[in-house]
Amino acid sequence: MTEPIPFYLPQGNEVSLFEHAWRNRLPAMIKGPTGCGKTRFIEHMAARLQRPLYTVSCHDDLTAADLVGRHLIGDSGTFWVDGPLTRAVREGAICYLDEVVEARKDTTVVIHPLTDDRRILPLERTGETLKAPPEFMLVVSYNPGYQNLLKGMKPSTRQRFVGLSFDFPPPDLEQRILIEETGIDQALAASLVKLAGSLRVLKEHDLEEAASTRLLIYAARLIDSGVPPAQACHAALAEPLTDDEETLRALDEIIAITFP
Helix, strand or coil: CCCCCCCCCCCCCHHHHHHHHHHCCCCEEEECCCCCCHHHHHHHHHHHCCCCEEEEECCCCCCHHHHHEEEEEECCEEEEEECHHHHHHHHCCEEEEECHHHCCHHHHHHHHHHCCCCCEEEECCCCEEEECCCCCEEEEEECHHHCCCCCCCCHHHHCCCEEEECCCCCHHHHHHHHHHHHCCCHHHHHHHHHHHHHHHHHHHCCCCCCCCHHHHHHHHHHHHCCCCHHHHHHHHHHHHHCCCHHHHHHHHHHHHHHCC
16 A cells, blocks of 8 residues: 655745756755755655655764665674665665754765765775666755854865755645644634744744744644643743743743733
8 A cells, every 4th residue: 555645835846956956956955944844744754755764963963874784794704784874775765864954974974975966875895886876866964043153064065055045834825734733723723823923033042943834733733632721832832932030931931922
């Protein structure tokens, strides 16, 4: 049985652009704030294009071997195990490096031969050079708001990709997303989206991150399961956004205006 395509509500022409990039064997770079739907979009597109998806959550300790593979020791001696990037190349899959700027700089060098006309992956430890099939696609994502001198994508790497910028959906689309994802009614969805708009105003002042669509979905699910709205919003929105007690009180005051 074919798996259903994950729900995704387009904000613009991102679906068409991604499809064109895939058909033209171009790597893609997805930029946008945390929780705005980048990962869901990739899951949707992989299913839409009927390609396997390998997702790697990048972090400070991610090594090239974590992506490409390594030799392991077993009962019969050493044997080679492909990493997710290598498996994706062999299978003609989509490889998605989530928050790629979190990875060590030397790690991203391994993707360079896959992001130009060569589309190859040299495996130095096995002596292989894999040629990516037409169906293979490399996709990376990151949050531009976190970019700094220590954590940022080098211009020479960034210019190897087709770029798509994401943001939180406009209110009408965000309401539709909440309704589709959680089954809540229109009135509750409208109240939650209005609350998110009020909280996002604080992004440039007291909060490092804005209230994401993902957190709104969490709040909606809690409310739909019987948690009082103000308590649900405190747990799903206020607490994840800050540890500062004064800021928490300020968020709760905003929540109380929407859900007295």
